[in-house]
Amino acid sequence: MRTAPTILHLDMDAFYASVEQASKPSLRGKPVVVGGLGPRGVVSTASYEARVHGVHSAMAMAHARRLCPNAAYLTPRFTLYRQVSDVVMGLLHELSPLVEPLSLDEAFVDLAVGACRDRLAGLPSHAVGAEVRVVGEELRAAIRAATGLTASVGIAGSKLLAKIGSDAAKPDGLVVVESGTEDAFLxxxxxxxxxxxxxxxxxxxxxxxxxxxxxxxxxxxxxxxxxxxxxxxxxxxxxxTGQDDRPVVAERDVKSISVEDTFDVDLTDRARVRAEVGRLADRCVQRLRAAGRSGRTVVLKVRRYDFTTLTRSETLRAPTDDPAVVRETAGRLIEGVDTTGGVRLLGVGVAGLADFTQEDLFAQAAQGSAADPGDPEHSEDAAPATVAAPPPVRRWHPGHDVTHEEYGPGWVQGSGVGRVTVRFEVPGGEPGRVRTFAVDDPALTPSEPLPLVPGFPVPGPSATAS
Missing domain, CATH: 1.10.150.20 (5' to 3' exonuclease, C-terminal subdomain)
Incomplete structure (x- = not known):
């Protein structure tokens, strides 16, 4: 353990739910639950207004609805969460080059290096605690100004105590564990x-x-x-006993990028399974490109009706970020998996990441899927590698952003029986009006999230939804 409290742990308060409340004026001060909304869905984050009813993360969504039936239940908007996270992590890097992200909303910071080191240099040990408290309060104020959100901060001489400190500070607080007070605190x-x-x-x-x-x-x-x-x-x-000498480690390199979906009803139709694999492959490549990466190993994950989980992978000759390559490779992999009993979950990922691509890999994928006369898998009786996907159905997810030609930007409150309900409002404005449309209304289209506060980075056209 360090002799001075120079490790900071930041934890955004009810992050996903707080972002939703900040961007939707009608939800300010209301219970909000974010997660999977199907019968098998799980709570990702609950606002503090929902937590007083007993709702918490990792709880079955069906149970959450029983505990708090009047909450707003929303599907996640990872595009916006990542944008907010990037802003917060940028503020942390202004304090120190040693930032260790644990998730989108949580990180350790080493205050003994970088800009903070200069502030602490020469201070007597008894004054360090007061100065890092000022640093923590300035950080929380900067986060609120940049995003409109609150954060809790713990500062101590070890990662363990800093993390426990931020937990004790929740919500919207700061705890500094001064040197010599560790035992009394723990x-x-x-x-x-x-x-x-x-x-x-x-x-x-x-x-x-x-x-x-x-x-x-x-x-x-x-x-x-x-x-x-x-x-x-x-x-x-x-x-x-407070024994923790782990250092803050700068951001680790991501090993893989993947997406997966759990289905409300097990998929038994083979054409639907293939179509979902193709859709997941496209989403995976969107994330891959958003991260500025490519990869050479395509991984397929299948969880069947009986909860058995299978993974299949294929390594390409060189890294790619071509959606056609990933889609065709994932399509070949699913052909080798028996899904007749039903599929509960599908996932597609890319591993072996790199910062470059090989532009001619589409030819590689085409060669890989070409029929080999000696390969029984490609005999005339074998199922084709690709099947035309069913016509797309417009799906309106609660919480997601839309724009109407006449009424402007809004968000989906719910949909069903051929109708979709939209509340038209913008971040920082007043609660808006609700209107209902046919699900196939051509005037209504999905859109990117609006910025939370003036000056907040707006997601560009390459931003991806999850």
């Missing part, structure tokens, strides 16, 4: 505050008379190893 906390302690471990410790972090430390490493096993017991004792 001791009273419940054991669930420590990483890796879930409900089962907490219950096991409770039965042994251990309920707080201080009681974990008092139990000693030997007793914890006896209760939980060598690896888990030793790790828990180290955390309870």
């Amino acid at each position: 001791g009273p906390l419940p054991v669930r505050a420590l990483w890796g302690v879930g409900p089962a471990t907490a219950d096991h410790l409770r039965r042994a008379g251990i309920g707080t972090v201080a009681e974990v430390a008092e139990a000693g490493e030997a007793e914890l190893v006896r209760l939980l096993g060598k690896a888990h017991g030793a790790s828990l004792y180290a955390m309870a």
Whole structure:
């Protein structure tokens, strides 16, 4: 552990839900739940207004609806979330070159290097805590000014304590764990505050008379190893006693890019399965291009009706970001998977990422799918590699952005029985009016999200929806 609190942990408050509230005036102060809306959907994020009803992330969406039936239930808009995340991460990089993102809305920052190092240089140890508190408050104010959102910050001498500090600061707060106060800060906390302690471990410790972090430390490493096993017991004792010397690691390189969908009803029609694979391949390439990357290994994921999960992959001769190549390769891979019993989930990914492409790889894909007289897979009786997709159906997802030729920008409140309901309003404005249209109304079209606040970066034409 460092002798001064110079590791910062930032966690945006109810990130997805807060972005939705900020961009939709009619949802300010209302319960909002973001996630998969089908029967098998899971909550990604719940606003604090929804959390008071017991809704939380990873909960089944059907359960959330029972707990909070009057909430706004929205599908995610990852295009906008990534835009907001980029702004926040940019502010973190102004503090230090050592930023370790954990997700779109969470990161560690090393304040002992970069611009903050100059601010802290020469300060006596007792003054460092006060100065990093100022840094944390300035950061939170800058995030609010740039995005309209709130963030919670923890600053301490280790990553463990900084993370626990930001949890304790929620929502919209700041906690600085001063040097020498670590034991006093950790001791009273419940054991669930420590990483890796879930409900089962907490219950096991409770039965042994251990309920707080201080009681974990008092139990000693030997007793914890006896209760939980060598690896888990030793790790828990180290955390309870504040032992954490992990450095902040600059942004790690992404190993793969993928997309997947879970279907409300198992897919049994082979043509529909092929069509979904093609659609997922196109979405995957959109993400690939948005990241400025290419890849040489196409990966297919299939979860069948009985929850068995299969993965198939094919490595190309060189990296590509060509949608035709990824689509055809994924199409070949699905032909080798038996889906007659039904498909619950499909996913397409690209691994082996690179920063360059080979433009003539479409020919490679065409050669790979050409019939080989000696290959029974391409005999006349074999199923074709590609089948014409069914005519597209206009799908209007709750929460997603639309534009009407007469009424302007708005967002989908819901759809069904051939109708779609839209609320016409813009970020920073007043709650707008609701109107209903036929789902195939030619005057209504999907659109990109509008900026949250003046000066906020607007997604460009290459931005992708998820």
